[in-house]
Amino acid sequence: MDRDKLMDALVGQALPEWAIEVxxxxxxxxxxxxxxxxxxxxxxxxxxxxxxxxxxxxxxVNLTSGSASRMIDRLESAGCVRRVPDAADRRKVLxxxxxxxxxxxxxxxAGLVERTRADLSGFSDAELATVLxxxxxxxxxxxxxx
Amino acid sequence: MDRDKLMDALVGQALPEWAIEVxxxxxxxxxxxxxxxxxxxxxxxxxxxxxxxxxxxxxxVNLTSGSASRMIDRLESAGCVRRVPDAADRRKVLxxxxxxxxxxxxxxxAGLVERTRADLSGFSDAELATVLxxxxxxxxxxxxxx
DNA sequence: AGAAATTGCTGCGTCGCGCAGCGGAATGGT
DNA sequence: ACCATTCCGCTGCGCGACGCAGCAATTTCT
Numbered sequence: 001m002d003r004d005k006l007m008d009a010l011v012g013q014a015l016p017e018w019a020i021e022v023x024x025x026x027x028x029x030x031x032x033x034x035x036x037x038x039x040x041x042x043x044x045x046x047x048x049x050x051x052x053x054x055x056x057x058x059x060x061v062n063l064t065s066g067s068a069s070r071m072i073d074r075l076e077s078a079g080c081v082r083r084v085p086d087a088a089d090r091r092k093v094l095x096x097x098x099x100x101x102x103x104x105x106x107x108x109x110a111g112l113v114e115r116t117r118a119d120l121s122g123f124s125d126a127e128l129a130t131v132l133x134x135x136x137x138x139x140x141x142x143x144x145x146x
Numbered sequence: 147m148d149r150d151k152l153m154d155a156l157v158g159q160a161l162p163e164w165a166i167e168v169x170x171x172x173x174x175x176x177x178x179x180x181x182x183x184x185x186x187x188x189x190x191x192x193x194x195x196x197x198x199x200x201x202x203x204x205x206x207v208n209l210t211s212g213s214a215s216r217m218i219d220r221l222e223s224a225g226c227v228r229r230v231p232d233a234a235d236r237r238k239v240l241x242x243x244x245x246x247x248x249x250x251x252x253x254x255x256a257g258l259v260e261r262t263r264a265d266l267s268g269f270s271d272a273e274l275a276t277v278l279x280x281x282x283x284x285x286x287x288x289x290x291x292x
Numbered sequence: 293a294g295a296a297a298t299t300g301c302t303g304c305g306t307c308g309c310g311c312a313g314c315g316g317a318a319t320g321g322t
Numbered sequence: 323a324c325c326a327t328t329c330c331g332c333t334g335c336g337c338g339a340c341g342c343a344g345c346a347a348t349t350t351c352t
Contacts, residue, residue: 001275002271003271003274006271006274006275006278007274009278010262010266010274010277010278010281011259011262011263011266014278014281014282015262015281017194017285018281018284018285018288019168019172020187020190021285021289021292022165022168022288023169023172023187024187024289025288026165026169027208028208037169037183041166044162044165044166047162048159048162048163048166060170062170062173062177109291112288112291113157115287116156116161117153117157119280119283119284119287120153120156120157120280123276123280125149127280128149128152128153128156130276131156131277131280132160134265134269134273134277135156135160136160138164139163141258141262145257145261146167146170146171146174
């Protein structure tokens with residue numbers, strides 16, 4: 001298989017199919033946790049980047065501030081999130097994930113993490129580094145396309 | 147960086163962050179096209195795997211048959227999709243994407259495709275093959291986790 | 293031929309979302 | 323020091339996507 005074929009197989013097939021599965025999985029996990037797709041996305045953001053204000057969260061998950069406010073209400077009453085007043089700026093509220101919230105999403109993804117580690121066990125160190133380099137650039141390029 | 151660090155960087159950071167960006171981008175594209183997140187997901191499925199019945203589509207995008215029916219109504223009146231009766235089984239209806247529908251989603255992702263091709267230009271043929279191998283296994287593992 | 297299962301489609305209630313507007317808090321200009 | 327402006331998060335309100343239950347049409351099983 002020559003270079004162009006490889007490129008096309010990646011950009012035209014493998015990556016789109018993977019993206020479809022990722023989005024689908026998100027829906028399934030959300031239903032499984034009894035919350036909205038947007039809610040799990042919010043929990044992911046909190047888990048990856050730490051506490052954030054409702055406004056920042058709203059921008060991250062592509063919501064208006066009003067909808068973010070109610071999303072936080074849901075997550076809070078579900079015990080996944082906590083509202084903490086910001087001492088430096090008393091208008092702001094910091095949203096931080098609870099241990100239970102993080103544990104619940106982690107549990108939902110435990111199977112996938114396990115499978116992925118198994119997949120990666122067949123790769124050499126150099127290949128792992130290559131994959132890491134690609135995934136990082138892909139994340140960056142995806143973010144730039146928003 | 148040793149092997150364990152590489153693994154953790156991938157499974158614990160790079161991959162989750164990429165997934166967050168993918169889901170976010172889907173929302174943005176949906177809003178940009180003036181349709182629902184679910185609708186674009188459906189268009190992706192149709193674009194990747196070809197025509198399908200409403201029932202199969204409903205299972206793919208995690209919807210009930212009733213909701214899928216109305217989703218198809220929306221996509222049809224938006225000119226993105228066509229209902230074609232199945233000659234073999236007259237209960238069934240085949241949903242096939244229109245040229246316009248495929249073109250619209252393709253246009254929405256043109257920027258990302260361009261960026262990704264640019265990213266990949268820095269990879270050797272062997273590295274490309276490694277990435278392809280990983281992406282395929284990841285797609286499969288993600289599908290298995292649903 | 294009759295019963296049972298399958299497929300897709302419609303009322304109806306629920307709920308997440310955007311929009312517009314609110315009060316409280318910080319910031320800049322005079 | 324004062325007031326206007328801006329920013330932040332939070333609430334009414336209507337819209338619309340969704341799940342649930344039930345329907346007719348068709349196929350399949352006995």
